[in-house]
Amino acid sequence: MSSSGSGKTSREKKFLLKEYYKPEEMIPENGSIDIGDLFNVNSPDFNADLYLSKLLKECNISQLMDKEDVLRRQIQSLDNEMQTLVYENYNKFINATQTIKKMSNHFDKMEEQLAELSSNMEKITVSSEEISKNLATRRQDLSKLSATDGVLKKLQFLFDLPPKMKTYIEEKKFDEAIAAYNQAVGTLSRYSHFPSIEAIDHECEQILDKLRQELYNQLQDSDINTQQLAITINLLLGLKESPLQLSSAFLETSKKALNVNLAELEKETNNFIQQQKSTSEDIQKMDILEYMDVASNGFASNLSAIITSYKEIFIQKLALNDSVDENHLIDNLKTFVNTLMESFFSQIKTRLSIEPFNTLEIAFFVRSLDRLYRRLQALSNIFGYQNFTSDAFNIIWDSSAAQCSKALELSKTKFHEELVNARHAIVSLTSHEAEDKTSLSDIVVSLETSLSESIKNTVKSLSVFSAPDLSFLIKTNFRDDFILDVREKVVASMLKHVISLSSEHQRANSSGTPLLVLLLSRLNLDLDLTMISYLINFTEEQLYISRDMKPYPHLTELKQAAKDCAQNLINNYVRLEGHSLSQMIKKSIETRDWSSGVEPRSVRSVMKRVVEDVSLIDSQVAQLYEEGSRTERSSDSSRSRNAMSGIGLPSSRSYSRSNWSSYGASTIDNSLISNIQKLFGERIEIFSLVEFSKLSIVTGIIKIGLKTFLESVRLCTFSTFGLQQVQVDLYYLQTHLWRFVTDENLVHSMIDEVLRSTINRCVEPVLMEMSIIERLCDGQ
Amino acid sequence: MDSIGRSSEEESPLIYGLEHQARALCSQTISTIGADVTFVRFLVGTQSLQTSNQVHLLEYSEETNNLSKAFFKHDGGEIWSINCCPKNPRLITTCYSPTSSSRTRDCLCSLYELPSDIVDSLADKDYSTPPSLNKLCDFKSNSNVGRTSIWQPEDGNQLMTFEDRKIILWDIETKQSTWSTAIDPTSSTTKASNKLTKITTIRWSPHSNCSIIAAALGNNVYARDIRCKSSSFAFYLNAHSQQVRDVDFNPNAQYYMATCGDDCEYKFWDVRNPTTPAITMLNHSHWVWSIRYNQFHDQLVLTCSSDSRVNLTRINSLASQPFGQLVDPDESDLSEVGDQSVISNNTTSNTGQNKLEDELICSFEEHEDSVYAAEWSASDPWIFASLSYDGRLVINKVPKKEKFSLLF
Structure with missing residues (x-):
């Protein structure tokens, strides 16, 4: 429509086109024109004259010809392109003007239709106003009705609430009952000023009270299980x-x-x-x-x-x-x-x-x-x-300690039983000696075995307390304490108990027979020598005692106690046997009237009995104790009974001869001799310590017997025959007892002393011929 | 042999040898003499079958450490025991066996009177020709008289003798038997003992108006109250496991007494608890023949034994006046050392038997034969005598340390 562009210069057109098509190259800014651009045909700063002069300067004729040809061809193609472009654009302009024309036609129609529409709308508005005016009253009624309906429904719910709750409760659906109540409870409290609502509320409360009561009853019910209980509590x-x-x-x-x-x-x-x-x-x-x-x-x-x-x-x-x-x-x-x-x-x-x-x-x-x-x-x-684990641990510790002490008690009773058995065995040993095969050593061995077995068993069974898989061993020093406890309170106290039990028999007035005392002394000696160390070691090994734990600290004390006990017991054994021997000798001397009587015909049976007893004791002690060493004698003291009787005099011939024959004339001499002899002899301790050997033990017993003989003789008065009887008895003893003792000179000197005292106590001392004595003793 | 447990500065014991065997020893009481003159005197009776027997009166002078002697012939026979009247030093009784071989009795008991001049010091006198004793009377009873007689400890107006199982009291004035009782254990509930057991010895308590007497019978001791008519016992001790050899009453404490016996032990009793001994001591290695309280310091007890030892023991815990708190620790340490050597020398152990303060003070070993009698001097509390069978009389003193610990 506007053709303003057609009047412009080609240059302006060109510019406009260029603007439109937006060439690739950006327009360089003025003032800084590249020299190269001046010679570029496509550049806007192209200077045709400079370009031409340049070409003329640089090119020969053929090149210029070629260049001209190229340029001409380019110009032609460019002119063609431009022509096509112009035509295309022109077409577009024509189309556009046509479209615009059509649109303006359409707008006119639209205007008419719109006016019609607006008039219609006005009509509608009027009629709708009319309708709404008519309906307005109805609408209020309806909204009132629907509100009333809601209230009525709520009321219905409230009125239904008590029976519903009742049914729920009857059906044991307590939770639903409570849920229902909880829904209504707000309303109820809000409208509680209405009497009817209040009544409902009241009824509900009553029902709930009942429910509560029932639930509480359930709670009181002892049969209720935990789950039920939890439910009930949740309900409440x-x-x-x-x-x-x-x-x-x-x-x-x-x-x-x-x-x-x-x-x-x-x-x-x-x-x-x-x-x-x-x-x-x-x-x-x-x-x-x-x-x-x-x-x-x-x-x-x-x-x-x-x-x-x-x-x-x-x-x-x-x-x-x-x-x-x-x-x-x-x-x-x-x-x-x-x-x-x-x-x-x-x-x-x-x-x-x-x-x-x-x-x-x-x-x-x-x-x-x-x-x-x-x-x-x-x-x-x-x-x-x-x-509670510490409490539990305490309980475990206490009960393990209790078990230990019970184990100890059990071992104690066992040992008591064994001791009783040993007593019985001893009794049977003494009553049917001939047929019974068990010996004292057997009894000791069985006693010791059962003791060590019982301790070992106890320790073994207690060792389960230190088994590694036990939960209470972890993180505690239970194990170490327990081991110490077992060692101290079970094993060591058992051994102590044995020792103390044995030591009850180390006093003279104990109830035990001498053999039991002998037996116990051996037991205690063995305890000292082997058993205590062995059992303590066994315990430690069995319970896997750790290396850093101390060895049993009271070991030496315990061993010493056992040794002392053994010593005391063997002393007591010697004392007991010595006393029974003494008693026999004492009775035999006290009850006889020595001042009257006939010439001795034989050795008194009591003396034979004494020798028998001593040899029995000797054999019994030999079963438990080793022989021991004798005091060294000179070579001429042969030890056989035959040698003595064969020569006709005891082995220590000159010594005996002098003593046995020198009495009779003067008692002053006698006492002088005896004093001189005593001066050079050692003091003989009667009730003294004995060694753990057979000879020492039997020597101790014989010493006691002979000393009693001496003391008893000194309280009597003898006739000649009485003296001679004693002489015969003493000779008999001398020939029989020497082999039981460590030092036969001891027997000799003691018998000499008895004889001297008898001579002193004799009214008319006349000694018997040695040969007759020997014959009497042989002719037993 | 040196006695152990005494320091070297201690006076050596005085040893006197008799020519004969002897068992009888007693201390002569000289209370009738003026209070300013006191003698330490002992009477010893010999025991010899073959020769004539004698009674020796020995006076010990502490200044000169000498013995003055007087002999008296005892024609009756060998003397088993000799006892002196507590009020009259001239009156003695002996129990003896008659010498004649055709004797009817095993033992007799007679009352003798010593010459009147013995009340003065014997030091200047010469008894080269021993006079005979003046026999006043015999105390004859039916069967054998026991080998001991006991004077009434307070007045000396009564004498107690015994037969097999019977105790007889005699009035000295009238020489008549006034009272007798049989000790018959079978009648009581106590353990029945052998019928053949005879009384070993008797003892008279100085307490309760001298009404309590005790008799050792077998292993037991029976006590009777002479005011009581019934045959029940005042108390009864099952004293020893062997025969009881001697009994003594504490002179100052009514209920305490001591026993000793063949089990080598000597025990101390509170007779209010007669079932168990209060203290048991085991310091001898053979029968203990005699036990005697010191009349003045009853802590000190003397025992003698056929192991030829004489032991002096301190019994603090059962004494009338406990002492020992004042003992200087240094001194007690020293005496302990001594005692330990005694104990180690002595072969029997007595551990755990006695309390700290009840212990063996000293063991005297001057004898070489059995010691059958030991007696405190009646006048000097620190002197005592012991007599062994070989006729050796030893006069010893309480160690000075012990004496000082008692006095200060």
Whole structure:
């Protein structure tokens, strides 16, 4: 339409076109024209004259021709292009003008239609206003009606609430009943000033009260299980009951159940005690493992279930609720658990304490302790506020110590029994000596074996306490303490007990027979020599004592005690046998009237008896003790009875001869001789220490007997024949006793002294011929 | 042989040898003499079958450490025991066996009177020709008289003798038997002992108006109250495991007494608890023949034994006046060392038997034969005599340390 462009210069056109097509090259800024651009045909700064001159300067004619040709061709193509472009654009302009013309035609039609539309709209508005005017009254009625309907529905719900709740409760759908109430409770409280609503509220309250009552009754019910309990409590919480009150009710009820468990345990314990009392085997005994199962499955698992549900119900749920004092709830739980655990522990303790020590069942015992420990560990984890493992550990320690002491008691009784057996064996030994094959050494061996076996068995069975898989060994020094305990309180005290029991027989007025005393002395000597070290070592090895643990500190004391005891016992044995020998000699001298009587015909039977007894003692002691060493004699003292009688005089011939024949003339001389002899002789200790050898022991006994002979003789008065009888007796003793003693000179000198005293106590001392004495003694 | 446990500065014991065997020893009481003159005197009776027997009166002078002697012939026979009247030093009784071979009795008991001049010091006198004793009377009873007689300890107006199982009291004035009782253990509930057991010895308690007497019978000791008519015992001790050899009453404490016997032990009793001995001592290695409390310091007890030892023991815990708190620790240490050597020398152990303060003070080993009698001097509390069978009389003193610990 506008043809303003056609009037412009080609240059302007060119510019416009260029603008339109936006050539590739950016228009360089003025002032900084590149020299190259001046010679570029496409550049806007192209200077045709400069370009031409340049070409003329640079090119020859052919090149210029070529250049001209190229340029001409370029110009032609460019002219063509431009022509096409112009035509295309022109077409576009024509199209555009046509379209514009069409549009203006259409707009005219639209205007008409719009006017029509607006008039129609006006009509509609009028009619709609009319309609709304007509309907307005109805609409108010309807909204009123629908509001009334809602209220009526709510009222209906409220009125239905009590019976619904009742049915729910009858159907035991407590939770729905409570949910229903909780829906209505807001409305009820809001409209409580209406009497009818209040009545409903009241009724609901009553129903809920009943429900509450019932739920509380359920709580009181001892048969209720933990789950039911949890549900009930949850319901009651739904009823907005006080959590504190509920928690105590909960715990109260739980306590009943747990108390039942405890009572069960107590019953078992009582049963066990009764069974222990009644020896009848027919009643089924519940062993410790079963008991512990009952305890852990019954009480402990119930308790943990209760703790779990308590925590769920009260602590976790109500933790968010600020109105509840959480600490108070936890405290409640704590006291509850503590009291129950206390009585549980006391039950367990009672049961464990009455468990007898049994080498076969000790493993069960340990297992049950282990189980208890694990259970309580688990329980403590659940509970979380307090750790019962230390309590459990104390219980375990106590009961292990109790087991140790029971083991000790058992070994003690065993040893007592063995001792009784030994006594019986000794009695049978003395009563039917000929037929009975058992010897004293057998009895000692069996006594020692049974003692060491019983200790070893005890230690072995107690070693299960230190088995590596036990839970209570971890993290505690139970093991070390236990080993020390076993070593000190079981093994060492058993040995001490044996020693102290033996030492009861080391006084003269003990009830034991001399043989028992002899036996015990050997036992104690063996204890000192081998058994104590062996048993202590065995214990340490059996219990795997750790290397850094000290060896038994009282070993030497214990050994010394055993040795002292053995010494005292052997002394007492010598004393007892010496006394019985003395008693025989004393009686035989006291009861006889020495001042009257006939010439001796033979050795008195008492002296034979003495020699028999001494040889019996000798044989008995020989079974237990070694011979021992004799004091060295000169070579001429041959030790055979034959040699003595063959020569006709005792071996120490000159010595004896002088003594035996020199008496009679003057008692002053006698006492002088005796004093001189004593001056050079050693003092003879009568009741003295003896060595652990046969000779020493028998020597001690003989010394006591001879000393008694001496003292008894000094209290009597003898006639000639009495003196001669004593002479015969003494000779008999001298020829028989020398071989039992360490030093035969001892016997000689003591017998000499007896003879001297007898001579002194004789009214008319006339000694018998030596040859006659020998003949009398031989002719026994 | 040196006695062990005494320091060298201690006076050596005085040893006197008799020519004969002897068992009888007693201390002469000289209370009738003026209070300013006291003699330490002992009477010894010899025991010899073949020769004539004598009674020796020995006076010990502490200044000169000498013995003055007086001899008296005892024609009756060998003397088993000799006892002196506590009030009249001239009156003695002996129990003796008659010499004649055709004798009817094993033992007799007679009352003798010593010459009147013995009340003065014997130091200047010469008894080269021993006079005979003046026999006043015999105390004859039916069967054999026991080998000991006991004077009434307070007044000396009564004498106690015994037969097999019977105790007889005599009035000295009238020479008549006034009271007798049989010790018959079978009648009581106590352990029945052998019927053949005879009384070994008797003893008279100085307490309760001298109404308690004790008799050793077998292993037991029986005590009677002479005011009591019934045959029940005042108390009864199952004293030793062997025969009881001697009994003594504590002179100052009513309920305490001591026994000794063939089990080598000597025991101390509180008779209010007669079932168990309060203290048992085992320091001898053979029968203990005699036990005597010191009349003045009853802590000190003398025992003698056929192991030829004489032991001096201190019993503090059962004494009338406990002492020992004032003992200088240094001194007690020293004496302990001495005692230990005694104990180690002595072969029997007595560990655990006695308390710290009750211990063997000293063991005297001057004898070489059995010692059958040991007596405290009646006038000097620190002097005692012991007599062994070979006729050796030893006069010893309480070690000075012990004496000082008692006095200060």
